[in-house]
Amino acid sequence: MEARSTPMFVTLLWMLSSIALSNADLYGDPMSPPPPAGPAPPPPSAVAGKVFPPQSVLCNDPFTKCFAQNITCPQQCPSFKPADPTAKACVIDCNTPQCEATCKNRTANCNGVGSACGDPRFIGGDGIVFYFHGETNRHFALVSDQNLQINARFIGRRPEGRKRDNTWIQALGLRFNRHTFTLSAKKVAHWNNKVDQLAFTYDDQLVHIADGHLSSWSAPDSALSVERTANHNAITMTLPGVLEISASVVPITKEDDRIHNYQIPADDCFAHLEVQFRFFDLSERVEGVLGQTYRPDFQNPVKRGVAMPIMGGENKYRTSSLASADCQYCIFDPEAALFLEAKPLALELANAMECTSKFSNGRGVVCRR
Numbered sequence: 001m002e003a004r005s006t007p008m009f010v011t012l013l014w015m016l017s018s019i020a021l022s023n024a025d026l027y028g029d030p031m032s033p034p035p036p037a038g039p040a041p042p043p044p045s046a047v048a049g050k051v052f053p054p055q056s057v058l059c060n061d062p063f064t065k066c067f068a069q070n071i072t073c074p075q076q077c078p079s080f081k082p083a084d085p086t087a088k089a090c091v092i093d094c095n096t097p098q099c100e101a102t103c104k105n106r107t108a109n110c111n112g113v114g115s116a117c118g119d120p121r122f123i124g125g126d127g128i129v130f131y132f133h134g135e136t137n138r139h140f141a142l143v144s145d146q147n148l149q150i151n152a153r154f155i156g157r158r159p160e161g162r163k164r165d166n167t168w169i170q171a172l173g174l175r176f177n178r179h180t181f182t183l184s185a186k187k188v189a190h191w192n193n194k195v196d197q198l199a200f201t202y203d204d205q206l207v208h209i210a211d212g213h214l215s216s217w218s219a220p221d222s223a224l225s226v227e228r229t230a231n232h233n234a235i236t237m238t239l240p241g242v243l244e245i246s247a248s249v250v251p252i253t254k255e256d257d258r259i260h261n262y263q264i265p266a267d268d269c270f271a272h273l274e275v276q277f278r279f280f281d282l283s284e285r286v287e288g289v290l291g292q293t294y295r296p297d298f299q300n301p302v303k304r305g306v307a308m309p310i311m312g313g314e315n316k317y318r319t320s321s322l323a324s325a326d327c328q329y330c331i332f333d334p335e336a337a338l339f340l341e342a343k344p345l346a347l348e349l350a351n352a353m354e355c356t357s358k359f360s361n362g363r364g365v366v367c368r369r
Contacts, residue, residue: 054078059062059094066099085213085230086293106236108276109248116142116152116290117274119166119260122294122311125279130302130343131309131362132289137174141317143291143326143363145283148242149175149325150291151331153184160261166262168272172247173322176239178336179203180323183237183247185271191251198249209235229294244278287329289317293361 056072062237073079073090080090087101110117113127122130135139136156143150151174156167171184179202186197194263200207202219209217209226226237233249239312251269252262264270282294289311302309316329 030113033200034084034361051104052078056082056088057094059099060092063098064094065190066094069094069099071099071101071175073101074103075243080229081214082106082212085234086323098142106246107234107248108274110276111273112276114170114273114277114279114290116277118168119221120154120169122293123289124290125295125301126293126294126298126300128300128302128304130309131302132311132313133164133167134314135318136167139319139322139324140314141319141325141330142172143277143279143282143286143288143290143292143323144317144330144332145286145288145291146336147176147281147314148333149173149323149330150243150277150288151319151322151324153322155272157262157264157270166260168252168270169275170244170272170277171322172273174239174243175323175325175332175334176242179222179224181219181227182322183273185273188251189267189268191253191269191271194232198235199234200226242279242281243278244257245275247273250274256307285331287317287331289313320345 049346054073054075056070058070059066059068060066071092071094072090073228077088077090078088080092082089083105083231086356089106090101091104092101106295107290108117110121111123111196113123113125116122120132120134122352124130125342134152134154136154136158139151141149150172152169153171154167155170156166171182181203182199182201186199188197196211198209200209200217202224207217207226209215209228211228211232212230216225218225219279223240224237226235228234229246230248235247237243237245237247249271250273251271252264253269256262257264262270272297277290279294282291284295284297286294287294293300302311308335311314317327319325319330
């Protein structure tokens with residue numbers, strides 16, 4: 001009996017030693033258990049705080065001014081899409097005279113050419129500041145060209161004792177080719193910057209864009225794309241070769257209300273858009289509240305040096321809806337645009353200018369490259 005038990009005992013010892021070795025390293029020391037499974041690490045381009053070589057572009061279009069040149073982003077803004085949403089992005093345009101990259105905020109710059117912010121304060125393509133008040137709950141054409149229509153819906157209220165409405169841009173509607181795209185600020189009573197208040201449609205269908213910086217969406221049947229430039233409430237919409245829009249949703253704050261006496265009700269903070277446009281393909285016939293200021297023959301009628309230089313034109317540019325092109329001066333006609341040879345504008349100078357002022361009302365504005 002004792003002789004039989006010995007082989008069984010040896011076999012048992014061998015099995016126990018095998019188990020121990022399977023949990024030991026090559027030196028027989030016990031190995032720590034494997035770490036619990038977790039999310040995959042982000043790609044290097046999405047890691048904030050890391051240093052990467054500056055990005056660059058080789059200009060390969062023979063019809064651009066910088067053809068065959070390799071343009072590199074500066075150290076101040078080495079990336080086209082920085083991981084830090086507050087960092088400036090590198091912008092390279094192969095048509096600029098200097099063939100140099102520039103640094104640009106990815107959110108709307110309310111002191112830059114092509115901007116429309118607040119009780120709408122615009123900076124036109126000619127660098128001149130003006131206000132266009134429109135009307136509450138009406139739509140107006142900001143840009144109308146043969147191949148592009150951009151309308152805005154205005155919201156507002158008239159404080160007691162005032163002669164006009166205070167208005168803000170609540171939504172934008174675009175038409176290009178046979179497509180439509182809208183972006184709008186949702187109505188909200190109490191503002192929370194960690195809750196997204198943007199809504200989108202493409203060809204009358206709702207579009208969902210996931211929260212998160214650099215989250216994006218692309219149209220299934222056109223070149224249009226939208227990318228978030230912050231976790232919430234800020235985007236850049238791009239139509240390559242035609243248009244770029246930077247837009248953010250902001251509320252009327254209690255401090256704004258106190259300073260301007262808007263008399264904002266408790267159930268609506270009048271969330272609205274701050275936007276900035278960059279155009280790449282306008283014609284010399286372009287119309288619209290903002291579009292007209294890019295024409296080389298445009299004589300800006302606003303009074304200079306006054307507290308609020310007003311641009312009229314409500315009757316000329318009023319449209320029946322956010323995506324219509326039926327204003328008196330609208331020229332949107334994508335079918336005709338295929339056959340017309342309207343002279344394109346040289347837009348790199350206007351797009352490159354930035355405008356600043358010591359005064360919030362626009363007096364003393366300076367535009368520089």
